[in-house]
Structures are given as structure tokens and as C-alpha cells.
Amino acid sequence: SFPPSPKPARRVMNLTTRISQVAFHPSSQLAFVASHAKKEALRLVHVPSFTVFSNWPTSNTPLHYVSSASFSSDGRMLAIGNDKGKALLYRIKHFWSSSA
Numbered sequence: 001s002f003p004p005s006p007k008p009a010r011r012v013m014n015l016t017t018r019i020s021q022v023a024f025h026p027s028s029q030l031a032f033v034a035s036h037a038k039k040e041a042l043r044l045v046h047v048p049s050f051t052v053f054s055n056w057p058t059s060n061t062p063l064h065y066v067s068s069a070s071f072s073s074d075g076r077m078l079a080i081g082n083d084k085g086k087a088l089l090y091r092i093k094h095f096w097s098s099s100a
Contacts, residue, residue: 010050014043021066026075030092034066034080042066042080062088 065083
């Protein structure tokens, strides 16, 4: 059971608005956090080290306002839906699930 006032084990402080999306890669090595409240507000996190990737997304990544996102079941792709009605599909090369 949880204590009366549980404290988080780690915090991701790289977004400044409310988080609207969180998902874990099938390998549990990677996660994304996103907020629909601010343009371009998506971060990828290396879960074991709790390091936020600084090299993606870049200022040229056309995320706009993220409305949904999900990793594929084999962990090879990340799909991101945005306010412009676009579905962006990105290949994840270094974090394939061990079952793939």
C-alpha cells in the first residue's frame, strides 16, 4: 500500500505545463511525456537514467500541439497526432523491443 503522502521517485521537469500524454516504450527503456497546452511540448526520456533527450524533438520538428502519441507494439515506431490533423510517424532505431 502507499504511504499517506507518497513522494515521487523521480521527476521530469522539462515541460512547464500540465502533462496530457505519457507512454512507455515496450522495452520500458524509453518514455514520452507531452502537453497539449503548449506548442512543441513533447519530451523523450531514457527511463533507467531519467535523462531527457536534448537532441529530439528539435526546433524543426513539426509537432505543433500534440493531441495523442503512442509507440508501436514492437517499439520500432512512435506515432504522434497533432492539432493540425496530422499523424507523424517516427522510426525509433535504438530502442527496439527485445521481442521484435
